[in-house]
Amino acid sequence: MGARSSRNGSAGIAVRLRGVGKRFDGGVEAIRNLDLSVGPEEFVSIVGPSGCGKSTLLRVIAGLTPCADGSVDVHGEAVTAPRADVGMMFQRPALLAWKTSLENVLLPVRMRRRVKDDDVREAMRLLALFNLEGFEHHFPEQLSGGMRQRVALARLMMTGAGVRLLDEPFGAVDELTRELLNLELLKIHERTASATLFVTHSISEAVLLSDRVVVMTPRPGTVAADVTISLPRPRSLDMAYSPEFQESALRVRDGLQLVQAEGG
Ligand SMILES: Nc1ncnc2c1ncn2[C@@H]1O[C@H](COP(=O)(O)OP(=O)(O)OP(=O)(O)O)[C@@H](O)[C@H]1O
Numbered sequence: 001m002g003a004r005s006s007r008n009g010s011a012g013i014a015v016r017l018r019g020v021g022k023r024f025d026g027g028v029e030a031i032r033n034l035d036l037s038v039g040p041e042e043f044v045s046i047v048g049p050s051g052c053g054k055s056t057l058l059r060v061i062a063g064l065t066p067c068a069d070g071s072v073d074v075h076g077e078a079v080t081a082p083r084a085d086v087g088m089m090f091q092r093p094a095l096l097a098w099k100t101s102l103e104n105v106l107l108p109v110r111m112r113r114r115v116k117d118d119d120v121r122e123a124m125r126l127l128a129l130f131n132l133e134g135f136e137h138h139f140p141e142q143l144s145g146g147m148r149q150r151v152a153l154a155r156l157m158m159t160g161a162g163v164r165l166l167d168e169p170f171g172a173v174d175e176l177t178r179e180l181l182n183l184e185l186l187k188i189h190e191r192t193a194s195a196t197l198f199v200t201h202s203i204s205e206a207v208l209l210s211d212r213v214v215v216m217t218p219r220p221g222t223v224a225a226d227v228t229i230s231l232p233r234p235r236s237l238d239m240a241y242s243p244e245f246q247e248s249a250l251r252v253r254d255g256l257q258l259v260q261a262e263g264g
Pocket of ligand 1: 026028030048051054056219
């Protein structure tokens with residue numbers, strides 16, 4: 001069945017959650033009755049108060065955290081375990097310390113099959129795209145924090161996954177590096193759009209990157225607001241000064257303030 005199948009009536013939808021709830025052993029209810037759909041080329045950011053279940057949501061979609069309530073479908077199939085067509089990137093780049101940048105980027109291929117010359121060429125191309133030319137044979141400890149994140153981004157692209165999940169990937173880098181990484185991500189999304197869910201605490205980052213920004217309530221997290229960002233693509237950092245950008249950011253901020261006021 002094709003990647004964009006309609007087995008569960010999901011044509012045009014890459015990720016669909018219906019009535020999803022997650023309660024951990026020990027009693028913490030992280031998510032409750034959460035509905036969300038993401039199109040095959042849609043970039044959706046998730047914002048919400050700390051501890052509202054954003055990481056849990058991504059882990060549930062990735063098949064890393066099982067959930068008893070509701071349904072999670074990727075490309076029309078129920079998620080029961082991690083899938084090859086779902087790639088995930090975390091706040092810490094999770095690179096293998098004993099492997100070079102190139103070997104780290106090739107890892108998703110190596111886990112599935114023998115690496116071919118074409119794979120190496122593609123990995124080199126991705127490393128160059130992320131401005132890592134000359135660092136292909138360096139080990140993670142020889143790279144800066146921003147460079148490590150760029151290797152992790154290149155590895156995420158190398159998976160070729162139709163669904164990309166990014167959990168605060170730029171939370172630990174300085175502001176300037178973060179802006180540059182945002183530009184890299186925009187470039188990638190504009191070249192090879194995929195269904196992307198991006199967790200962030202930054203409203204401006206969410207608006208700059210996204211087609212929609214989903215605001216979650218405090219725990220147990222559910223969708224409080226779903227803000228469409230209709231800025232044209234390609235996007236650039238300059239757009240942050242436009243009235244449309246400011247207006248979108250205000251709508252997201254209002255949504256966040258509302259849930260925080262209701263939660264506290
Ligand atoms: N494995 C686990 N076992 C028990 N409780 C957990 C587990 N993982 C997360 N939680 C709890 O679930 C809730 C949601 O956590 P989660 O990490 O999803 O929130 P978040 O919105 O990503 O937070 P932050 O913005 O601070 O990163 C928290 O109360 C957390 O303590």
